[in-house]
Structure formats: structure tokens, C-alpha cells
Amino acid sequence: xxxxxxxxxxxxxxxxxxxxxxxxxxxxxxxxxxxxxxxxxxxxxxxxxxxxxxxxxxxxxxxxxxxxxxxxxxxxxxxxxxxxxxxxxxxxxxxxxxxxxxxxxxxxxxxxxxxxxxxxxxxxxxxxxxxxxxxxxxxxxxxxx
Numbered sequence: 001x002x003x004x005x006x007x008x009x010x011x012x013x014x015x016x017x018x019x020x021x022x023x024x025x026x027x028x029x030x031x032x033x034x035x036x037x038x039x040x041x042x043x044x045x046x047x048x049x050x051x052x053x054x055x056x057x058x059x060x061x062x063x064x065x066x067x068x069x070x071x072x073x074x075x076x077x078x079x080x081x082x083x084x085x086x087x088x089x090x091x092x093x094x095x096x097x098x099x100x101x102x103x104x105x106x107x108x109x110x111x112x113x114x115x116x117x118x119x120x121x122x123x124x125x126x127x128x129x130x131x132x133x134x135x136x137x138x139x140x141x142x143x144x145x
Contacts, residue, residue, distance in 0.1 A: 001035060010092035012039030012083040014046045014135070016055045018065050021130035028127040029096040030071040037074035038066055039086045045079050056135075087113040093122055099129040 001008055011029045015022055015038070030036040040063055046055040055062065063075050078086045087095060095117040102109040103124045114124040 007033035007093040009033035009094045010037045011096040014041045017135045035073040042079045
């Protein structure tokens with residue numbers, strides 16, 4: 001990819017129950033480059049981050065569903081609580097996070113991986129959340145708002 005001058009975009013998350021918010025987020029992330037890689041939290045890291053009742057779907061199932069989306073080019077499982085090691089290994093041109101983060105390095109909401117990306121000259125971008133959609137809210141409410 002890099003030999004051709006293509007831009008690799010990386011995002012990451014649990015993607016436990018895929019919903020329209022995820023689809024729109026992944027589409028927006030993909031539009032920021034030529035290929036989209038998704039770092040997918042493994043089952044143990046999802047439990048640490050989201051609690052003992054999660055994930056609802058196994059990593060293998062979540063990866064298969066993500067892989068069926070035309071916007072997703074690569075999927076890699078990782079087990080850390082942040083994607084710092086993944087970012088160091090992949091070195092994306094663009095690193096994308098959701099609307100609960102900031103692309104401003106001075107912000108307290110700047111992702112921990114952001115400093116790594118900026119150190120090698122990459123870009124950190126954010127995509128706003130789709131209101132009313134989060135897996136946690138969907139599980140609490142039993143469906144979208």
C-alpha cells in the first residue's frame with residue numbers, strides 16, 4: 001500500500017453488537033483514506049473494558065460480521081486495553097476515534113494512542129457519534145431509541 005502512496009486508516013473498538021452508528025462511523029473512517037483496518041478488542045479485553053456480561057458476541061463472530069462490510073479492508077485482534085501497541089505496529093496514516101475523543105493534542109480527551117501517531121507524522125481524526133446508538137444503551141433499552 002505505502003509503495004503505491006495509498007493511505008491506511010486505522011480505528012479500533014469492541015464492535016460487540018453492530019448497529020447503524022458503527023456502520024456510519026466505519027464508513028466515515030474509510031473515507032479518510034484508501035483502506036480501513038479495524039483493531040478489534042479480543043474477548044478478554046472487552047470484559048475488562050465493558051464488564052463481565054460482555055462481549056455478547058465472540059471475537060470470531062464480531063470479526064466475521066465486520067469483515068462482511070465493504071468498508072472494512074483488514075481486521076486485527078488485540079488484547080490490550082488501549083490500541084497503543086497496535087498503532088506502533090501498524091503505523092496508520094490516519095488514526096480515527098469516536099466522538100467521545102478529541103483530535104486536539106491539548107485536550108484531556110485526546111486518545112492515548114494519538115501521541116504515538118503524531119510522533120511519526122500521522123494524523124488523528126474523530127468522527128461524531130450517531131445520536132441514540134451505542135451498544136451499551138441498546139443493551140439497556142432493548143433496542144434503538
